[in-house]
Amino acid sequence: MRKSNLSLLPVFLWLFLFLLLPMLMVVGISFMDRDELGNVVYHFNLDSYATFFDPLYLGIYWDTIVLSVLTTAICLLLSYPLAYYIANASPRMQTWGLVMITIPFWINFLIRTYAWVLLLRTQGVVNSLLINWGLIQEPLQMLYTKGAVLLGMVYTFVPFMVLPIYVALEQMDKKLLEAASDLGATPWRSFWHITLPQTKSGIMTGAVLVYVSTTGMFVVTDILGGAKSAMISNIIQSQFLGARNWPFGSALSVIFVITSLIMIALFNRAMTSRHLKVKEGR
Amino acid sequence: MKWAGLLLAVMMVVGLLSGCGGSSKETLNIYSWADNFDMDVIKDFEKQYNVKVKYDVFANNEDLLAKIKAGGNGYDLIQPSDYMVEMMIKQDLLAPLDMNNIPNFENIADVYKNPTFDPGNKYSIVYMSGVTGIAYNKKYVKDEIDSWEDLWNPAYKGKVILLDDNREVIGMALKKAGHSNSSKDEGEITAAVNDLKTLLPSVLAFDTDNIKQKMIQEEGWIATVWSGDASFIAKDNPDIGFVIPKEGSTIFADNYAIPKNANHKELAEKFINFMLEPEVSAKNYESIGYSDPNTKSAPFHSAEYNADKMINLTDEEMSRTEWLSDIGSQVSLYDRFWTELKSGRE
Numbered sequence: 292m293r294k295s296n297l298s299l300l301p302v303f304l305w306l307f308l309f310l311l312l313p314m315l316m317v318v319g320i321s322f323m324d325r326d327e328l329g330n331v332v333y334h335f336n337l338d339s340y341a342t343f344f345d346p347l348y349l350g351i352y353w354d355t356i357v358l359s360v361l362t363t364a365i366c367l368l369l370s371y372p373l374a375y376y377i378a379n380a381s382p383r384m385q386t387w388g389l390v391m392i393t394i395p396f397w398i399n400f401l402i403r404t405y406a407w408v409l410l411l412r413t414q415g416v417v418n419s420l421l422i423n424w425g426l427i428q429e430p431l432q433m434l435y436t437k438g439a440v441l442l443g444m445v446y447t448f449v450p451f452m453v454l455p456i457y458v459a460l461e462q463m464d465k466k467l468l469e470a471a472s473d474l475g476a477t478p479w480r481s482f483w484h485i486t487l488p489q490t491k492s493g494i495m496t497g498a499v500l501v502y503v504s505t506t507g508m509f510v511v512t513d514i515l516g517g518a519k520s521a522m523i524s525n526i527i528q529s530q531f532l533g534a535r536n537w538p539f540g541s542a543l544s545v546i547f548v549i550t551s552l553i554m555i556a557l558f559n560r561a562m563t564s565r566h567l568k569v570k571e572g573r
Numbered sequence: 574m575k576w577a578g579l580l581l582a583v584m585m586v587v588g589l590l591s592g593c594g595g596s597s598k599e600t601l602n603i604y605s606w607a608d609n610f611d612m613d614v615i616k617d618f619e620k621q622y623n624v625k626v627k628y629d630v631f632a633n634n635e636d637l638l639a640k641i642k643a644g645g646n647g648y649d650l651i652q653p654s655d656y657m658v659e660m661m662i663k664q665d666l667l668a669p670l671d672m673n674n675i676p677n678f679e680n681i682a683d684v685y686k687n688p689t690f691d692p693g694n695k696y697s698i699v700y701m702s703g704v705t706g707i708a709y710n711k712k713y714v715k716d717e718i719d720s721w722e723d724l725w726n727p728a729y730k731g732k733v734i735l736l737d738d739n740r741e742v743i744g745m746a747l748k749k750a751g752h753s754n755s756s757k758d759e760g761e762i763t764a765a766v767n768d769l770k771t772l773l774p775s776v777l778a779f780d781t782d783n784i785k786q787k788m789i790q791e792e793g794w795i796a797t798v799w800s801g802d803a804s805f806i807a808k809d810n811p812d813i814g815f816v817i818p819k820e821g822s823t824i825f826a827d828n829y830a831i832p833k834n835a836n837h838k839e840l841a842e843k844f845i846n847f848m849l850e851p852e853v854s855a856k857n858y859e860s861i862g863y864s865d866p867n868t869k870s871a872p873f874h875s876a877e878y879n880a881d882k883m884i885n886l887t888d889e890e891m892s893r894t895e896w897l898s899d900i901g902s903q904v905s906l907y908d909r910f911w912t913e914l915k916s917g918r919e
Contacts, residue, residue, distance in 0.1 A: 327901050328664055329638075347909070350918040413792050432731060434792070435778045517778025518737050521916040532635040533739055534908035 314548075321541035329535025339542035348526070348543075355523040356550075358437075359505040362444040363452075366501045367494065369445070370452035374493075375486075377453075378460035389457070392450050400447065404514050407443055408434060411515075435517030443511040448504055452497035459493025460486070491562050499555050506551060523547060600625045601840050604637065605652040606827065609701070611860035618847050624840060641666050645832045650841040652827045656740070658697045659690040659899045661830065667696040668831045674842035677849035684888075685826070685866040689896045698845060701801075701863045702826035704886060704894050705741060706817045708798035708806060710791055714814075721749040721818045724795060730775045734787055734796035737779035739911040740897050741823060742769065745797060748820050748895075755898045759906065766910040773917060788813065799825070801863040804883035815883045817890040824894035 324334040342348065377388035395403060410416045411433040418430040433439060463486065471481035509524040518525075523543060530540030607630040615626050629648070631637045634657040640646055641661065653661060661667050672678055678698060685699040709718050714729065724733050735742050744754030746765035756762055777793050785802050787793050789809045798806065803815040829845045831838055847853060855873030858865035864884050865871075871879060878884065900907060913919060 327904070328660060330664075347913060347916070347918055351912070351916050354916070354918075412790060414790050432777075513737075514783075517776075517780070519773075519776060519779055519915060519917065521912065525915070526912060529908070529912075532633060535635075535904060536908070 317541045317544050319541075320537050321545050323538045325536060325538055329537070331537050339536075339539045340546075342539055343542060343546055348523075351521055351526060352523050352546075352550075354520070355506055356554075358441065358444070358522065359502050361441060362448060362505045363498050363501045365441070365445050366449050366452040367498065370449055370456055370497065371494075373449075374453045374456035374460055378457055389454075392453055396450070401510065401514075404443060404447070404511060407439070407446070407515060411439060434515065435519070437516065437520055440512050440516040440520060443515040444505050444508065447508070447511065448501040451500040451504065455496035455500070456490060456493040459490035463489045495559065495562055498558060502554060502558075503551055506547065598623065598625045599837060599840060600627055601837055601844055602627045602629070602647055602649045603652075603844075604629050604631060604640070604646075604648040604650070606630060607632075609652060609827070609861065611857045613860070614848070614853055614857045617853070618844060621847070622840075622843065626844075638666075641832050645834050647836055648832055649835040649837040650844060651830050651832055652700060653697075653830055655688065655690045655826050655828070656897050656899055658828055658830060662691065662696055663899075666833055668833045668835060668838060669695050670698070670831065670845075671839075671842055674839060675846045675849070677846045680849050680851065680854070680867045680869050682866050682868050684891050688826070689898055691828075697828040697830045698849075699826045699866050700829050700848075701861070702824065702866060703800040703802075703864060704817055704890070705736070705745070705797055705799055705823045705825070706803065706815055707795060708788055708803045708813055708815045709795040710788070710793075710810070711812045711814055712791070713794040718795070718814065718816050719819050721745055721820055723818075724797070725772055725775070727775070729795050731777055732792075732794035733772070733775045734777055734784055734793035735772075735779050736784070736797050736799075737781045739907055740900075741797065742779075742914070743907055743910065744823050744897060748818075748822060751820065754823050754895050755900055757900055757903045759903075762903070762906060762910065766914065769914055773914065779915065800883050800886060804881050805862055807883060817886065817893060819893070821893040821895060824891070824896055 320331055321339055322335050322337065324332040324336055324338070326332050343352075377385055377392075380388060408415070412418070413430040413432065413434075415434075417433065418427075421427045422430065467485050467489075468481055471485055472478075476484070506522075507524050509522060509528055512518065512520055512522050512525060524547075527540050527543045527547070530536045530543065534540075601624055603626060605628065609630075610628075615628070618624075619626050629646075631640070634654050637651060637653055638657060638660065641648070641651065642664070658667070672694075675698070678694070681699065685702060687693060688697075688699065691697045707718055707721070707723065713732070716723065716726070716728075735745075740754075743762065743765055746769045747756050747761060748754050750761070750765055750768065752758070752761045752765070756765075778787065780787060784793075784796060784798060785806050788796055788798065788806045791810070798815070800815070800817075803813065807813040807815065829848075831841050835841060848857065849867060851867060851869040852873050854865055854867040854870040858867075858870070859874060859878055862884070864886070865874070
């Protein structure tokens with residue numbers, strides 16, 4: 292017992308040095324002041340937190356949450372059928388499916404995002420095809436819109452949803468489905484009462500991964516959104532750079548972490564209560 | 574066993590840190606923007622002075638500032654932009670230049686000497702300079718363009734691109750209204766921002782790094798563009814025109830400067846002097862495609878370079894330009910307004 296505790300020491304040291312300590316510094320700086328040159332001044336105050344409640348920043352945060360929830364929902368709707376299909380395919384097809392999902396990760400994320408620019412821009416692939424087929428006369432403005440941002444986010448994060456759901460489906464006890472069908476349950480009924488509850492850990496993991504990653508993403512809004520629909524992470528980035536306001540950037544980061552934790556807790560609770568209902572129904 | 578692993582890790586880190594000390598040649602450590610020099614010119618310098626040049630890159634001035642403030646990492650020569658030179662001087666981070674080691678300073682054109690951000694060139698020398706103007710595509714823009722007001726023309730709705738830079742954009746609106754681009758007057762700034770809000774529906778995108786691609790591909794028809802970038806765009810798309818609007822505009826520069834704790838200050842000064850040799854200068858600016866501040870290098874440039882009106886701005890155009898200066902505590906106001914413009918919220 293003691294031996295295993297000791298061997299965990301480097302892990303704790305690592306977490307302390309590279310996770311806990313930086314986070315504590317961020318929390319600390321969020322209560323500080325700064326001078327004209329952007330240096331952090333050690334004078335305790337709550338101004339940075341007060342600034343957040345300005346309608347401007349609250350509004351931007353609201354936009355961020357809406358976009359993240361929407362991205363998570365669309366990812367879930369797309370990923371579940373896909374994961375379900377892969378999990379129920381032949382072993383050979385399963386391998387292929389998983390490889391297809393993972394291959395995009397081999398290519399740099401920025402390059403994949405720029406590929407969307409090539410597809411969507413006014414002289415891009417999609418517009419050229421549509422004009423050649425005579426479907427439109429003038430090129431459509433698809434790029435640098437909120438829709439393009441949503442598309443980019445969903446595209447980027449779908450694999451984060453597919454893989455955990457796939458794992459959950461894969462580990463599911465298939466005998467339960469056979470039993471249900473023997474007892475006369477329709478496929479839809481057994482999906483709703485067996486498959487879905489059994490894979491909710493996968494849904495949960497996927498949803499948290501997608502939601503948190505979307506709120507923290509600022510590159511997609513810049514490249515596909517034309518940098519004109521700022522998200523909270525764009526604001527945080529600018530506070531640490533051009534605006535020279537580390538305390539405000541830190542305060543936003545702290546609020547960001549706390550609200551993300553609250554969202555995760557709410558989601559977790561929603562999932563658990565569903566599960567209870569299912570149990571009672573049995 | 575586990576301690577052996579830890580020991581190995583420590584040894585690897587130590588190895589990494591000390592690995593740089595192998596060569597006996599003197600090393601010049603440059604910290605600059607990506608692709609900021611012609612690499613052949615750097616090799617020429619290494620050969621001529623029998624030294625090694627190590628070249629690290631940063632992505633923005635704030636990264637540079639953070640590194641230099643944290644102790645400098647042994648950099649000998651850095652390339653801050655105009656306003657960053659001013660900030661670094663205020664924070665006592667730069668070493669005064671010894672002009673005895675840089676006799677070629679006299680080759681620099683007068684317009685680039687004695688800039689407002691470093692009066693008397695005590696700490697810096699202009700390296701790469703340009704002016705913000707309007708680039709437009711003559712295929713779509715048929716009117717004559719000569720004023721910032723032209724960006725507001727409803728005919729170009731949804732096709733306007735602005736630089737993704739707080740000071741550039743608000744400074745442009747201030748210039749349009751006849752004020753300084755670095756105004757600290759709240760009334761002037763507010764009026765300029767309200768004016769910009771009426772431009773927002775026309776804006777396709779804010780962009781700095783990829784604005785060249787957006788103009789070459791004709792996604793935008795009219796944009797605020799740096800002169801050197803305009804020249805680059807026009808080479809790929811011959812329909813592009815460029816003007817310095819009549820209300821005047823912002824001039825900017827990346828500069829040579831030496832951090833206070835540099836280990837090879839004299840070598841850095843020799844490097845600056847080498848870069849200011851007319852022939853070296855011509856080779857370098859020919860390659861990077863920006864304005865050459867060297868008055869003696871014109872004979873060594875290609876005819877094409879000398880004929881490029883976007884690189885070689887006239888004295889009259891230069892006389893209408895203004896450097897951005899530090900706005901002190903008004904940085905908060907600018908940032909708030911910028912956030913409003915970028916999010917479309919109030």
